[in-house]
Amino acid sequence: MIPELGHFALVAALCVALVQGVLPLAGAQRGHAGWIALARPAAGAMNLLLLTAFACLTAAFVQNDFSVLYVAQHSNTRLPLPYRVAAVWGGHEGSLLLWVALLGLWTLAVAVFSKALPEAMTARVIGVMGLVTAGFLLFVLAASNPFERLLPGAEEGRDLNPLLQDPGLVIHPPMLYMGYVGFSVAFAFAVAALISGRLDAAWARWSRPWTLAAWIFLTLGIALGSGWAYYELGWGGWWFWDPVENASFMPWLIGTALLHSLAVTEKRGGLRNWTVLLAISAFSLSLLGTFLVRSGVLTSVHAFAADPARGVFILVFLVAVVGASLLLFAWRAPTVGPGGRFDLVSRESLLLANNALLAVACATVLLGTLYPLAVDALGAGKLSVGPPYFETVFAPLMAPLLFLIGVGPLARWKRDSVSTLARPLYWAFPCAAAVGIAVPFLLGEWKPWVALSLALAAWIVLAGALDAARRSRAAAGWPPAAFLGMHLAHFGVAVFLAGVAIVNGYQQEKDVKMEAGDTVTLAGHTLRFNGVRQRQGPNYTALAGDVDLLGGGRKLWPEKRFYPTSPMPMTEAAIDAGFLRDIYVSLGEPVDKARPEGAWIVRVHFKPCIGWIWGGCALMALGGLLAARDRRYRIGGRKKAMNHDKHGEHNENLSR
Amino acid sequence: MNRFLWPLIGFAVLAALLAAGLRLNPRELPSPLVGKTAPDFALPRLDTPERNFSPGEMRGKAWLLNVWATWCVSCRQEHPLLVEIARSKTVALVGLNYKEVRGDAAFDMDKISAETERKLAAERADSWLDRHGNPYTLSVLDLDGRAGMDYGVYGVPETYVIDKAGVIRFKHIGPVTPDVLSGKILPLVAELSK
Numbered sequence: 001m002i003p004e005l006g007h008f009a010l011v012a013a014l015c016v017a018l019v020q021g022v023l024p025l026a027g028a029q030r031g032h033a034g035w036i037a038l039a040r041p042a043a044g045a046m047n048l049l050l051l052t053a054f055a056c057l058t059a060a061f062v063q064n065d066f067s068v069l070y071v072a073q074h075s076n077t078r079l080p081l082p083y084r085v086a087a088v089w090g091g092h093e094g095s096l097l098l099w100v101a102l103l104g105l106w107t108l109a110v111a112v113f114s115k116a117l118p119e120a121m122t123a124r125v126i127g128v129m130g131l132v133t134a135g136f137l138l139f140v141l142a143a144s145n146p147f148e149r150l151l152p153g154a155e156e157g158r159d160l161n162p163l164l165q166d167p168g169l170v171i172h173p174p175m176l177y178m179g180y181v182g183f184s185v186a187f188a189f190a191v192a193a194l195i196s197g198r199l200d201a202a203w204a205r206w207s208r209p210w211t212l213a214a215w216i217f218l219t220l221g222i223a224l225g226s227g228w229a230y231y232e233l234g235w236g237g238w239w240f241w242d243p244v245e246n247a248s249f250m251p252w253l254i255g256t257a258l259l260h261s262l263a264v265t266e267k268r269g270g271l272r273n274w275t276v277l278l279a280i281s282a283f284s285l286s287l288l289g290t291f292l293v294r295s296g297v298l299t300s301v302h303a304f305a306a307d308p309a310r311g312v313f314i315l316v317f318l319v320a321v322v323g324a325s326l327l328l329f330a331w332r333a334p335t336v337g338p339g340g341r342f343d344l345v346s347r348e349s350l351l352l353a354n355n356a357l358l359a360v361a362c363a364t365v366l367l368g369t370l371y372p373l374a375v376d377a378l379g380a381g382k383l384s385v386g387p388p389y390f391e392t393v394f395a396p397l398m399a400p401l402l403f404l405i406g407v408g409p410l411a412r413w414k415r416d417s418v419s420t421l422a423r424p425l426y427w428a429f430p431c432a433a434a435v436g437i438a439v440p441f442l443l444g445e446w447k448p449w450v451a452l453s454l455a456l457a458a459w460i461v462l463a464g465a466l467d468a469a470r471r472s473r474a475a476a477g478w479p480p481a482a483f484l485g486m487h488l489a490h491f492g493v494a495v496f497l498a499g500v501a502i503v504n505g506y507q508q509e510k511d512v513k514m515e516a517g518d519t520v521t522l523a524g525h526t527l528r529f530n531g532v533r534q535r536q537g538p539n540y541t542a543l544a545g546d547v548d549l550l551g552g553g554r555k556l557w558p559e560k561r562f563y564p565t566s567p568m569p570m571t572e573a574a575i576d577a578g579f580l581r582d583i584y585v586s587l588g589e590p591v592d593k594a595r596p597e598g599a600w601i602v603r604v605h606f607k608p609c610i611g612w613i614w615g616g617c618a619l620m621a622l623g624g625l626l627a628a629r630d631r632r633y634r635i636g637g638r639k640k641a642m643n644h645d646k647h648g649e650h651n652e653n654l655s656r
Numbered sequence: 657m658n659r660f661l662w663p664l665i666g667f668a669v670l671a672a673l674l675a676a677g678l679r680l681n682p683r684e685l686p687s688p689l690v691g692k693t694a695p696d697f698a699l700p701r702l703d704t705p706e707r708n709f710s711p712g713e714m715r716g717k718a719w720l721l722n723v724w725a726t727w728c729v730s731c732r733q734e735h736p737l738l739v740e741i742a743r744s745k746t747v748a749l750v751g752l753n754y755k756e757v758r759g760d761a762a763f764d765m766d767k768i769s770a771e772t773e774r775k776l777a778a779e780r781a782d783s784w785l786d787r788h789g790n791p792y793t794l795s796v797l798d799l800d801g802r803a804g805m806d807y808g809v810y811g812v813p814e815t816y817v818i819d820k821a822g823v824i825r826f827k828h829i830g831p832v833t834p835d836v837l838s839g840k841i842l843p844l845v846a847e848l849s850k
Binding site: 156288 | 658660661663664667668670671673674675676677678727729732763
């Protein structure tokens with residue numbers, strides 16, 4: 001009964017989404033106040049229905065209702081309760097439902113937090129989001145219904161993929177989807193602005209906090225996914241340039257570009273067409289990611305089961321959404337006048353350079369991701385594009401971008417000169433270079449690209465600190481939150497960069513055969529292997545290696561888990577995490593399969609500063625959060641800010 | 657030419673590529689077994705356990721080998737199609753029941769003797785076929801999955817088309833869909849049976 005209720009809620013949600021997508025848009029176009037007023041209640045109703053459907057599916061999982069096909073395929077009576085709940089989004093159908101439910105939540109957030117916007121604008125934004133929701137609901141109901149029955153029901157479920165039975169899975173997809181789906185708000189604002197012809201500073205100001213919010217979630221989601229891969233896949237890597245990772249990285253790159261170009265549009269009214277194109281692209285790339293992951297056109301460790309029918313549906317939907325918005329763009333953009341003029345050396349130019357670099361970086365990732373597909377489509381064979389390509393093309397694009405992080409915040413809007421820009425940075429440059437030259441020596445071996453990365457990281461930190469010092473000298477009191485947030489996020493980039501450089505440059509690993517009592521020393525850390533023990537988990541049995549990290553007295557328990565539902569054992573690494581280094585131990589295979597109590601192949605990694613990678617991401621997200629808290633985005637502050645625009649130049653020095 | 661049309665044009669090219677990509681299957685790696693003689697095995701038949709079956713007996717006609725198990729949820733999805741094939745009597749369909757007991761989560765293999773496993777597997781397979789219909793000309797029990805391993809089974813169900821000379825001509829991984837059946841398997845069988 002409950003699954004039918006959920007199914008019914010989805011059908012009802014589709015009807016509401018169609019109303020929400022059609023009437024407010026038409027009302028805003030014709031000035032029909034009654035239709036415009038429908039937007040908010042429709043968003044509320046749809047949210048309620050989507051949450052009902054989501055709750056119904058969760059109930060089916062909690063109750064082990066194996067007469068629901070999706071539950072039978074992704075759960076098991078022995079699966080612990082928290083994972084049964086997380087299994088709701090452990091497969092294609094349920095994760096799509098999560099997608100739509102989050103879309104509903106974002107729509108509701110827009111409805112609640114945009115009271116200060118003109119009614120017609122809000123109606124258009126909610127209307128566009130309604131159309132997107134309707135498309136996804138149609139997809140769910142037509143080709144991915146999670147409530148489909150299996151009659152007669154199965155006695156036992158097939159179980160959730162053991163790789164996904166991990167706390168990381170509980171939060172990684174919702175975070176990531178919050179980011180993906182969150183870009184739909186910026187997208188809806190862009191489309192609404194194109195329809196109304198109001199591509200102005202006010203539009204940029206309204207979009208900014210939403211874009212930031214989505215970007216924060218996406219940043220955290222990607223970082224969590226990378227952390228999960230690090231400790232769950234058992235080979236100590238944190239980024240694999242896997243198509244699915246790339247699918248989440250592309251919207252992040254464009255989202256980052258969008259954040260910066262929105263600044264230009266908000267403050268100077270410039271780059272309007274470019275900004276709107278980025279807003280469309282960020283969400284389009286989210287949709288493209290959905291297509292790549294769910295259509296089966298690419299192989300990946302993350303890909304869902306392939307189903308061509310689904311691929312066709314998403315492709316049609318993708319073409320409809322992206323095609324229509326780009327058509328609208330081609331029609332409306334020529335009527336948008338040029339924004340404020342700016343010189344070659346100005347903050348606008350630097351932000352434009354940032355945008356160009358990020359967009360090109362995204363294009364190279366897209367190229368690398370789709371290249372195997374293109375080659376296959378041309379019948380030229382099967383191949384895969386791996387890390388060497390991405391690393392080769394990505395680094396030269398990132399180096400100038402990272403350099404610009406130091407310069408950009410100091411530049412003046414409209415016009416600046418190289419000499420005034422360079423003066424405050426006079427000392428930062430040699431200091432950063434000194435760090436780059438000296439630190440690699442201290443770390444043991446001088447490597448040119450580690451030196452370059454560390455110099456760039458030091459450059460970002462020093463230039464940011466100089467700018468902050470200058471700002472506090474120039475004006476009393478705390479600088480605005482947006483200013484602090486920007487510098488905190490840039491600092492996060494520096495931390496991330498230093499972490500990547502050090503771990504890639506100085507990580508060590510050893511595969512050793514160990515009998516009970518053997519020790520191994522890696523980078524000054526000695527580990528003793530005391531043999532393996534049997535351990536019984538809730539739905540698996542494990543062989544746990546008993547490993548002592550000598551010196552600190554810490555015990556590590558790397559495990560090999562055997563899930564009866566899965567032919568492959570899972571490797572559960574044990575990590576002694578620290579600020580400066582991780583010691584990472586994973587069990588390979590027993591030397592003699594018949595004697596697991598004997599010698600084992602043990603893999604030991606020394607990962608210096610790897611925690612900085614995720615710490616840097618967390619700092620970026622925190623910086624974004626701080627910036628989003630800036631008072632000019634507050635609900636009350638909006639009306640004031642709008643009036644401000646009419647007077648042209650406004651709080652120009654706010655973020656200087 | 658309106659320069660703002662370029663993003664749309666770029667997207668159109670991308671969409672065309674994706675559409676072309678949909679018709680391809682990246683997982684359809686050319687199986688190393690296609691074009692090779694089907695690996696031999698001799699396994700007890702489900703209906704008459706004292707008799708063994710081996711692929712050599714099928715020489716001279718094209719036939720299908722379908723890998724299945726009662727614990728396999730997707731097998732149920734393709735089952736009606738298999739029953740249909742059997743009803744049309746166009747081609748012989750041999751079932752390879754794969755790891756009937758070992759593949760199932762519910763059993764602890766340490767506590768089950770070889771004899772019990774054999775009995776249990778036969779019981780489970782029989783009752784499943786009674787319930788859902790038996791499309792197989794005959795089925796064999798691959799208890800330890802060794803024959804399956806020779807065939808490179810990595811997901812149940814799988815279906816193989818084998819020709820008169822005993823050479824594997826086609827392999828389908830996952831449940832047989834009406835498209836694959838009418839578009840690929842049946843035409844191929846018709847051609848091979850000539």
